[in-house]
Amino acid sequence: MATKKFIYLNRRSSFGTVYAIESLEVVLIAAAFEQDVSLAFIDDGVYQIVEGQNADGIGMKNFSKTFHALGDYDINKLYVSAESLEERGLSADDLMPLVYEDEDDDWVEKPSIKVVSNVKLSKIMSEQDVCLSF
């Protein structure tokens, strides 16, 4: 099967709507078909990967832990809008330490998250075959 470049745009936070968890489900499906997958987190989407989420008090599943599994599915391109982080008083240090093992570099653990400007993000999006919005 031909490989296409997919990017998933995540623009909403985790629990207020169903978009975030649905996006993650579809990301994992694309990974199962061995596609080239990138994720972008912009606007309130950056809250999806904030460290220290605890959903016990609202009786919902804390699916943020699933992001740690993405590296094992060869999903290691997670782009975060620097402008969206800054607007929300957040920095890269507030995000989950998501990593993958680089098979081309003796399986060294490397960070999956890259904080990028919106200009860079638009360039990354223009290089994709498919953009899916959530």
Added chain:
Amino acid sequence: MLHTVNKSSFERNSLKSCLNTIDDTSVILLIEDGVISAAKNTNASMIADLAAQGRVYALQGDVEARGISSKLADNIKLVDYAGFVDLVVEHGTAVSWV
């Protein structure tokens, strides 16, 4: 009156609409994605004055779920679900800015 806001101020204008029409004795309770407005961010100035008057509450479970417990703006009062009920009882008519 008690005003509840459940949308992020970065995504919808419901907090802004609420603030435009709120009177001097009403309080605001931020719930669900509304608690994003309780964090220290570029929208925090929207509710800073009301919070300084002790009139802004946020639902603790929703704050914790979004990982922003350590990033709350000044003077935000946290309540649990029982506290939510107390606010409804205390302030009479509730308005939900959905």
